[in-house]
Structure formats: structure tokens, C-alpha cells
Amino acid sequence: MPSWASLPSVTGDKVLGVLTPYRVEVVQGNVLTKEMVARVKPGMPKAQVRDLLGSPLLTDIFHEARWDYVFTIRRQGAQPQQRLVVAEFDGDRLKALTVPDDLPAENDFVAAINTFKPSGKQPKLELSEAEREALPPPKRSAEAAPTAAAEGPAPGRIYPPLDAKLGSGS
Template structure:
């Protein structure tokens, strides 16, 4: 009976310890949306066309489905151990597709930590996609096959 009690106690203790780690788990920052900086927003001026705005800010994350006169740029970063930070810029255009209003939410003046590690995962924006390809060997003269003559039937 004592062996059974010890086995059950040990099994319960191992189950509790393995399921609930007191050491902690690894968390990483999760950025989502369009990266928005104060420098980008300061380049915007009333009267700019939608094409000019798209050149400065990129394409918007959200466009109103029934009214293309409002563009929303949203950036949200869920910091692993600090909470969530959100930035939002809403741009309104007139009927001639000219910028008339700029609304900002969140602190755009602070720099955001943007990961530039080159590990596994999606490529960093602006990176050369050819860098991700494995290096290719250029054929040497010894390994290049010689062209075969073409025989045509007459």
C-alpha cells in the first residue's frame, strides 16, 4: 500500500511540475499591420493625390469597402513582456482623390524595435529575394555538355 501511495504521489507531482513551468516560457514581439513613423506622417500634406500618399505611406491596411475616400493605416505590436502598443493614422480624401484630413492615434514619436535578424521565417521587407536562394554553382568547362549535332531526315 505504501508503494502505491508513493507512486501516485510521484505521478501527481511530475504531472503538476511538467504542466506548469515556473521557469517561464519564451515570448516574442508580434508586429502586425503597416509600420507607421512620425517621419512618414510629417511628409503628408493636404492636397496630395492618393498615388502620392501611397508612395510615402504604402498601400493602406484598411480601405472602407463602400467609400474609398478613407484609408486606415494601423500598426500594432504585442510586446512580449510589456503589453500592446497601437498606432493608427486615418487619411480622408475628397471627391477629387486629394488628401483633406489626417488623424493620428498613438505615440508616433517613439522608435519601434524592428527585428532585423536573418533567421528562419518571412523575409524582411526590402530584402533581396535572391539572397534567400541557395548558392548555385556555375558550370565549369569540364562539366558543360557539348552540343549534339541535329540530324534531319530528308
């Protein structure tokens, strides 16, 4: 019997019982969060739904009234995730949006896929009302020019009419 036959083989996620192989990160589809889905309301036109949620991953010419927003992610060190949001239309208007119960908020989604856990607390992203009121008022510069609409055209600038032919030589 050869000596390599007694070595441990690939079992589960381990090679030779010791090494963990690198797995390619696979992200497919549209990341949708509770905040994004909350902005979509029945009666919206298809174009507005596309602006808010992005282009659907799946559209079918035989079922033009249904858009499937599929999202899957497999990332080393994080649990695989898969979600499906379905938009159903009546003509050009959104009739219903089917959302899974486990659709995360934006912060929850980032925390779920973050395999790098920094130490310390998260940075503060917004000022409180008291902090906003404590800020000094913005300074107005003395040379701030008034708007062009208030003054009219700048002196000394004359523009030719738009319908004038260039290079006609007449």
C-alpha cells in the same frame, strides 16, 4: 492522488512557475513615424499619399474615402504596441489625416522595440558642419570624360533608323 498533480501549473507568463515560454513575434500593418506623417499634407493625391505612407492595411469598397493604417506589434521582452492613423479623402485629394498623440519618432520607435540593448554609445550617423568643411575637396581625375551631350555622338558609330525593318532582305 498522482504525483504530477502537486506540480505547479501555468500561471501568467510562467510554466511550472519557473520557465517562460517562447512567444512568436507578431508584427502587422504599417510602421508610421512622426517624420513620415509630417511629409503628408492636405490636398495631396491618393497616389502621393500611398508613396509616402505605403499601402493602407484596411480599405473598404463602401468607404473609399477612408484609408486605415493600422500597426500592431507583440514582441517578447517589449511592450505590445497598437496604433491607428486614418487618412480621409475628398475625391482623389487628401482631406485630413488623423494621427494618434503617441505616434513615435523614428528613433523612439526603434528604441521601444529594441530588446537587445548594446553597451556603449550609439554610432554617429551624420557629420557636423565643421567636420564637413574640414574634409578635403574631391579630386578630379585628368581623364574624366566630358558628357556625351557636349561632344555629340561618338565618332565611328552610326546607328540605323529606328523604323528600318529588320531582315526584310530588300
